[in-house]
Amino acid sequence: MGKKITKPTPKIALIHQSIATFPWMTALENVKLGLKYRKLPKEEEDKIARKMLEIVGLSGFENFYPKQLSGGMRQRVAIARALAAEPIVLLMDEPFSHLDELTAEGLRQEIYQMIFSPETNLRAAVLVSHNLNEVVELADRVYVLNGSPATVVDVIKIEMERPRDPRDPQFAKYLDELYKSLTPIRKKLNNEGKL
Amino acid sequence: MNLSLLIVMILASLVTLGRVWVTILFSIVSGWFLAYASIKNRIFENIYVSLIEVFESVPVFSFFPVVLLFFVFDIGGSLGVELAVLFLVFTAVTWNIWMGQYQAFKTVPQDLLEVSENYRLKFWGKLSKVYIPYSIPRIAANLIPSFADAMFYITVSEVFAVGVHTYQVFGIGTIIANLVASGDYLDAIIGVIIIGIFTTIITLLLREFSRYAVDRYGLDTEIVVRKRGRIHFGYTTRLTSALSYVTRLSKVFPTPAILSKSVEEEEEKEHKYLWKISGILVGSLLLALILYGAITTILSVPLSTWKYLISTIPEDLVAIGVDYLRVAVISIVSLAFAIFVGYYLATHERAEKIVIPIIQAYAALPAPAYFPLLFLVTISFVSKIFGLFTNEVYVLFLGFISTFYYVFYSYWMGVKNLPHQYWEIMKNYNLSFWQKMRYVILPGTFPYIIAGLSSTINSAWGGLAIAEYWPNIIQNYNLEVHTGLMKIIDVATANGNITLASWISVFFGIIVIIYSIFFTRKLMDLARKKYIAEEGIYLA
Numbered sequence: 001m002g003k004k005i006t007k008p009t010p011k012i013a014l015i016h017q018s019i020a021t022f023p024w025m026t027a028l029e030n031v032k033l034g035l036k037y038r039k040l041p042k043e044e045e046d047k048i049a050r051k052m053l054e055i056v057g058l059s060g061f062e063n064f065y066p067k068q069l070s071g072g073m074r075q076r077v078a079i080a081r082a083l084a085a086e087p088i089v090l091l092m093d094e095p096f097s098h099l100d101e102l103t104a105e106g107l108r109q110e111i112y113q114m115i116f117s118p119e120t121n122l123r124a125a126v127l128v129s130h131n132l133n134e135v136v137e138l139a140d141r142v143y144v145l146n147g148s149p150a151t152v153v154d155v156i157k158i159e160m161e162r163p164r165d166p167r168d169p170q171f172a173k174y175l176d177e178l179y180k181s182l183t184p185i186r187k188k189l190n191n192e193g194k195l
Numbered sequence: 196m197n198l199s200l201l202i203v204m205i206l207a208s209l210v211t212l213g214r215v216w217v218t219i220l221f222s223i224v225s226g227w228f229l230a231y232a233s234i235k236n237r238i239f240e241n242i243y244v245s246l247i248e249v250f251e252s253v254p255v256f257s258f259f260p261v262v263l264l265f266f267v268f269d270i271g272g273s274l275g276v277e278l279a280v281l282f283l284v285f286t287a288v289t290w291n292i293w294m295g296q297y298q299a300f301k302t303v304p305q306d307l308l309e310v311s312e313n314y315r316l317k318f319w320g321k322l323s324k325v326y327i328p329y330s331i332p333r334i335a336a337n338l339i340p341s342f343a344d345a346m347f348y349i350t351v352s353e354v355f356a357v358g359v360h361t362y363q364v365f366g367i368g369t370i371i372a373n374l375v376a377s378g379d380y381l382d383a384i385i386g387v388i389i390i391g392i393f394t395t396i397i398t399l400l401l402r403e404f405s406r407y408a409v410d411r412y413g414l415d416t417e418i419v420v421r422k423r424g425r426i427h428f429g430y431t432t433r434l435t436s437a438l439s440y441v442t443r444l445s446k447v448f449p450t451p452a453i454l455s456k457s458v459e460e461e462e463e464k465e466h467k468y469l470w471k472i473s474g475i476l477v478g479s480l481l482l483a484l485i486l487y488g489a490i491t492t493i494l495s496v497p498l499s500t501w502k503y504l505i506s507t508i509p510e511d512l513v514a515i516g517v518d519y520l521r522v523a524v525i526s527i528v529s530l531a532f533a534i535f536v537g538y539y540l541a542t543h544e545r546a547e548k549i550v551i552p553i554i555q556a557y558a559a560l561p562a563p564a565y566f567p568l569l570f571l572v573t574i575s576f577v578s579k580i581f582g583l584f585t586n587e588v589y590v591l592f593l594g595f596i597s598t599f600y601y602v603f604y605s606y607w608m609g610v611k612n613l614p615h616q617y618w619e620i621m622k623n624y625n626l627s628f629w630q631k632m633r634y635v636i637l638p639g640t641f642p643y644i645i646a647g648l649s650s651t652i653n654s655a656w657g658g659l660a661i662a663e664y665w666p667n668i669i670q671n672y673n674l675e676v677h678t679g680l681m682k683i684i685d686v687a688t689a690n691g692n693i694t695l696a697s698w699i700s701v702f703f704g705i706i707v708i709i710y711s712i713f714f715t716r717k718l719m720d721l722a723r724k725k726y727i728a729e730e731g732i733y734l735a
Contacts, residue, residue: 007622008619008622008623008625009623009625010623010624010625012623013623013624014619014620014623016616016619018614018616018732018733019732019733020614020616020617020620020731020732020733021731021733022617022634022635022638022639022731023725023726023727023728023730023731024638024639024641024725024726025634033620033624033626033634034624036624036626036630036634037624037625037626065725066730066731066733067730071733074733075733085623085624098733
């Protein structure tokens with residue numbers, strides 16, 4: 001904290017859009033990868049990794065290989081791996097975009113409790129998303145990017161109690177606000193006059 | 196050096212290259228038809244693919260005596276010698292080209308096939324509009340190692356001795372060998388430089404062609420392109436690795452093409468029937484020929500000779516054990532070189548741009564052509580260090596330079612093909628070099644390593660066949676090992692004892708096939724089951 005970031009660090013963990021797990025490692029081993037940099041004793045490593053899988057709701061799946069898990073479960077493994085590294089900030093690049101809507105919905109509901117559980121050191125998560133419902137449901141502060149090249153065109157604070165209900169009029173108001181700052185899509189003409 | 200010798204050398208290089216390209220072109224054209232036949236007929240496919248697997252896992256050079264027996268003695272004359280050389284080169288280049296084509300034909304996307312059915316393309320239409328273009332990138336990628344292999348073998352096979360007879364054809368290999376034999380080292384070096392220039396130019400052109408082929412004929416689909424990157428490097432036991440995950444799935448589920456058989460079903464059936472019959476015929480004919488060859492050979496050898504041959508088995512087993520040890524050393528050194536240098540290059544773009552073309556061109560430069568000269572320059576120094584083991588060191592070194600390329604290149608491709616997400620994860624979690632290797636890079640490149648290593652092992656035998664017994668390599672020095680199966684074959688051939696040479700070749704072939712079935716295939720299956728890095732990236 002308070003230090004300049006010059007290279008990737010486990011303190012800022014990344015969750016990929018295309019869910020990345022290692023097919024030759026079990027769920028538990030995948031999670032342990034996030035702990036390697038800490039050079040802990042084996043038992044300690046094992047204990048933390050199991051705890052992280054429990055946080056993301058995958059107790060009992062420790063010895064499953066990614067191929068034996070659904071897309072949603074694989075993304076949970078990736079989240080557990082990131083959390084195992086004890087990050088302060090989590091970067092999530094459209095983490096639900098490769099999941100079917102039902103799975104994504106389920107995971108979205110749980111994500112907040114999951115990543116900000118008292119058992120993690122996490123202070124903040126930066127989530128990139130095109131899904132405005134998802135944004136209003138999860139975010140405290142929204143930085144709206146628009147134009148080409150993209151720049152921050154708006155910052156919207158979402159002050160709603162959790163859990164947030166999409167049928168709440170307040171929810172719809174925030175959605176409208178987001179739509180407004182995103183439309184029209186601002187495009188610049190390039191040198192040849194093309195969009 | 197006089198001008199006329201220079202011109203002769205250039206002409207000889209062109210003749211040698213001509214031989215190589217005639218065989219490569221023949222392999223490509225015949226491969227298209229054979230691949231088409233094998234995707235149309237399952238029986239033919241099984242026989243064809245099994246035969247390729249067997250032939251490519253047996254080091255061709257060790258079979259040279261058997262080839263000689265047929266071409267030199269049965270056909271005879273300069274034509275026989277020329278055909279023997281061409282056949283040897285053919286066996287060096289063909290299998291991976293044929294296998295690549297077969298894999299390409301087998302993995303043509305269902306959508307393209309449906310379109311070709313839709314427009315009622317016939318045999319030529321399908322072949323020229325769909326299958327052949329689709330196979331071009333795979334062929335292009337296979338041309339570089341095939342060309343290197345061909346150059347390696349042709350330079351040693353242009354001159355060969357059986358008993359008191361020396362047979363030779365006009366070519367740069369012959370000229371260099373003769374110059375070395377007569378002590379004209381400077382001219383021999385110029386000969387090596389000339390063929391070096393040719394091979395470098397051709398290798399660089401092939402690189403460009405490969406790039407062009409992928410640009411022009413490659414598909415945009417991410418998965419397919421990646422799979423292509425992976426499979427074209429398996430030279431051995433690659434049958435099912437050819438079938439991408441998607442293709443394997445598509446075999447399980449009925450595709451629209453299968454569900455919606457058109458009104459032309461009857462016509463189609465007739466067509467299939469024809470393919471089936473011709474496939475069975477061709478397949479049976481091939482098997483019959485092989486059986487006939489085997490039975491007539493067995494019957495033509497008198498019983499006393501059989502007794503003698505069988506009595507050599509214990510000695511042969513010891514010799515093959517020693518040779519496997521040599522192959523193991525060569526493979527381990529090659530693998531270590533591949534893992535460290537390959538990783539360094541794959542992660543340092545600037546070094547990679549310079550070093551990879553150099554390694555490719557060097558690999559294509561035929562080692563047997565320059566090895567005697569290298570030997571002459573280094574012998575006094577090397578013999579001081581290694582004493583009694585000097586010859587062993589040279590044999591292992593020739594094995595290494597003739598074969599390290601396969602595992603190196605395959606591994607390097609594997610590292611390059613690792614999903615970028617894995618690199619980000621490794622950086623994100625601050626993994627150390629060894630942690631990266633252990634948890635991500637080695638497992639992630641495992642299929643590539645196995646495919647490359649099996650090619651390296653096969654080629655190492657070729658290197659040993661040349662190096663274990665090289666009488667009068669230069670200045671009356673004999674490069675010779677104490678024990679080795681390849682040496683027994685070489686000595687038997689040189690003494691004109693073709694029966695013994697053939698027997699050991701066959702004996703060796705059987706051991707190699709058993710090894711391939713029980714070892715290489717098992718590893719390849721494991722690699723396919725568990726270590727496909729692309730499957731770790733979930734894209735719904």
